Amino acid sequence: MHASNSQKAAPGSSVEALARRKGSLAWFWFLLPSAFLAIVFFFLPVLITLVISLTNMTTATGLSGWTWLGTGNYRKILANPDTVKYLWATTRYVVFTLLFNVVMGLVISLITTHMPQRSGLLFRAIWLLPRITPPVVYILMWKIIAANLPYGILNQLIVKPLGLATMNWIPEAAFLFVVLVNGLVGASFGMIIFTSAIESIPKDIMISSLVDGASVLQRIRYIILPQLRWPLLFVTTYQTLSLLTSYEYILILTDGNFNTEVWALWAFHQALSNYWGNFQYGMGAALAAILVVIGVGMAVVYLRYFRFGELVQEPKIDQL
Amino acid sequence: MRVRAFLRGLIPFLLIIVLSLPILVGYLWILISTFAQRTYGLLPMDADGRLGGITLKNWVLLFQDPRIWTLTLNTLFLALGLTLGVLLVSSLAAYPLSRIKFPGRKGFLSLTLILHAFPSVTLLIAIFFVLRWIAKIPILGKGIPLIGGFGYNTIGGVTLVSIALQLPLGIWLMKGFFDTISWDIERAALIDGCSRFRTWRQILLPQIKPGLAALGIFSFIQGWSSFLIPYTFIVESRSAVISTYLNFLTSENRPINYGLVAALGLYQLLPILIFYVFTQKYLLQIFSGGMKGGA
Numbered sequence: 359m360h361a362s363n364s365q366k367a368a369p370g371s372s373v374e375a376l377a378r379r380k381g382s383l384a385w386f387w388f389l390l391p392s393a394f395l396a397i398v399f400f401f402l403p404v405l406i407t408l409v410i411s412l413t414n415m416t417t418a419t420g421l422s423g424w425t426w427l428g429t430g431n432y433r434k435i436l437a438n439p440d441t442v443k444y445l446w447a448t449t450r451y452v453v454f455t456l457l458f459n460v461v462m463g464l465v466i467s468l469i470t471t472h473m474p475q476r477s478g479l480l481f482r483a484i485w486l487l488p489r490i491t492p493p494v495v496y497i498l499m500w501k502i503i504a505a506n507l508p509y510g511i512l513n514q515l516i517v518k519p520l521g522l523a524t525m526n527w528i529p530e531a532a533f534l535f536v537v538l539v540n541g542l543v544g545a546s547f548g549m550i551i552f553t554s555a556i557e558s559i560p561k562d563i564m565i566s567s568l569v570d571g572a573s574v575l576q577r578i579r580y581i582i583l584p585q586l587r588w589p590l591l592f593v594t595t596y597q598t599l600s601l602l603t604s605y606e607y608i609l610i611l612t613d614g615n616f617n618t619e620v621w622a623l624w625a626f627h628q629a630l631s632n633y634w635g636n637f638q639y640g641m642g643a644a645l646a647a648i649l650v651v652i653g654v655g656m657a658v659v660y661l662r663y664f665r666f667g668e669l670v671q672e673p674k675i676d677q678l
Numbered sequence: 679m680r681v682r683a684f685l686r687g688l689i690p691f692l693l694i695i696v697l698s699l700p701i702l703v704g705y706l707w708i709l710i711s712t713f714a715q716r717t718y719g720l721l722p723m724d725a726d727g728r729l730g731g732i733t734l735k736n737w738v739l740l741f742q743d744p745r746i747w748t749l750t751l752n753t754l755f756l757a758l759g760l761t762l763g764v765l766l767v768s769s770l771a772a773y774p775l776s777r778i779k780f781p782g783r784k785g786f787l788s789l790t791l792i793l794h795a796f797p798s799v800t801l802l803i804a805i806f807f808v809l810r811w812i813a814k815i816p817i818l819g820k821g822i823p824l825i826g827g828f829g830y831n832t833i834g835g836v837t838l839v840s841i842a843l844q845l846p847l848g849i850w851l852m853k854g855f856f857d858t859i860s861w862d863i864e865r866a867a868l869i870d871g872c873s874r875f876r877t878w879r880q881i882l883l884p885q886i887k888p889g890l891a892a893l894g895i896f897s898f899i900q901g902w903s904s905f906l907i908p909y910t911f912i913v914e915s916r917s918a919v920i921s922t923y924l925n926f927l928t929s930e931n932r933p934i935n936y937g938l939v940a941a942l943g944l945y946q947l948l949p950i951l952i953f954y955v956f957t958q959k960y961l962l963q964i965f966s967g968g969m970k971g972g973a
Contacts (some may be wrong), residue, residue: 386775399842403804492903499704514719603797
């Protein structure tokens with residue numbers, strides 16, 4: 359918007375001054391720190407992951423005694439009978455948590471946009487709480503909810519009054535808790551995106567539909583939901599990728615016990631944290647490399663669906 | 679008629695209160711439990727299992743633990759280091775990306791976006807090796823007082839990794855803020871012979887204070903809550919930061935003192951809640967603008 363009036367206004371001296379600056383390397387110094395960090399903590403690690411995945415490196419071999427395996431680690435993963443188990447746990451985790459996230463995000467945004475504005479804001483603020491709560495504190499809350507008598511909240515308030523058998527529910531229903539724990543955090547993402555989409559629907563359409571005799575539910579079905587098609591796709595693809603690679607909450611809640619070891623956590627356990635202390639760097643890297651490749655691939659595809667050209671427009675200040 | 683309208687207005691409230699119960703109950707418990715000898719469900723109990731037992735003992739115990747001050751200092755260092763690091767590095771990088779035309783700009787921007795979508799937790803295994811190499815650098819590696827250094831098994835190293843992984847988000851947000859500033863004053867300054875660096879420092883930064891505040895608060899909260907990175911890269915992780923100590927106290931295989939644990943949890947939660955209540959407007963900018971998809 360500034361470009362049009364500046365083009366003719368620029369006097370000769372300023373063009374010269376700016377032209378001189380164009381040759382300068384100022385941009386290089388501005389970018390140097392972040393480029394350095396990106397190389398050391400993104401690009402180098404991607405390479406390291408790929409390279410180490412081709413070796414048999416463990417704590418025992420150290421950084422010097424290892425040998426090349428070629429695709430040995432990957433063939434081992436294929437041959438490992440546990441692979442199917444972890445793959446299944448991962449699929450279940452991603453699919454059900456994603457469903458929970460999207461549906462709950464949609465429900466919360468629909469409810470909070472159908473109540474007085476201030477109450478809507480308040481409840482959305484409550485639903486953001488799990489995301490900003492420190493993960494260990496958040497999981498602590500879930501552990502006490504699920505704990506056995508006499509402490510457990512679920513057992514004290516619901517199970518005991520109903521006369522059912524009380525127990526610690528985390529080992530009993532580990533998968534359900536994994537989905538709930540991650541879902542209550544993840545739902546806020548959809549909630550925010552859907553709410554801003556609903557609020558951007560023109561007011562006259564929203565009001566006239568009711569005047570014309572549609573019920574609130576009909577308005578949701580025929581006016582609001584069709585507008586949410588794009589945000590729904592966005593939230594679904596974005597969260598698929600982050601769920602596929604996330605394991606922090608599972609690590610704190612069950613540490614992968616009770617059939618909740620997902621692929622990313624499996625990689626972490628192999629390479630950086632297991633009970634035997636002999637860390638399988640090569641194997642862990644191979645498991646992570648698969649996720650890295652999926653991650654890079656999805657991130658690139660994902661950008662194509664963003665209107666990327668608009669996001670990287672040339673800066674206007676130098677186009678005098 | 680009015681009664682029916684009133685009841686209908688009540689439906690969304692009832693629905694959302696029921697749905698929000700798990701969240702509300704968790705917070706309620708932590709509040710009650712810190713001031714109770716023990717809790718059965720949500721009820722405070724004394725040692726004999728009778729209703730009552732309200733006490734400050736948990737807080738006294740918490741602050742008598744000599745470890746708490748080291749933990750607080752470490753966590754504070756991580757949070758502040760992350761905040762300052764992300765603000766400085768990303769506002770530096772965002773300036774040329776928003777304002778200067780240079781070869782490779784488009785490539786750098788695309789990479790920032792790709793890295794933003796890319797799940798960086800998958801790189802932790804490899805970063806372990808990077809930190810081990812950094813640890814071998816004399817002094818910088820593990821010879822700096824207070825923060826240890828920037829290598830494996832130091833708070834400085836954990837901070838550096840956290841900064842790096844937060845950068846794509848930071849750069850992207852900062853670029854967005856720079857893009858919204860009119861460049862008339864800036865152009866006048868440049869024509870008058872002001873250097874790019876001075877322009878950035880004296881003309882642009884003051885204009886994006888709200889943006890800096892938003893990213894700063896967000897980074898502080900991230901650093902203060904951070905668990906996975908310190909847990910992974912510090913060997914004696916229980917004495918690293920508040921999160922890791924809390925995790926140690928609540929891990930299986932030992933009787934858990936819930937009162938003490940709740941006090942520690944609330945101690946970690948409080949600064950975040952205070953920030954959240956007073957700066958929600960800023961934080962929402964981040965959450966809607968560029969956060970990761972989240973778990």
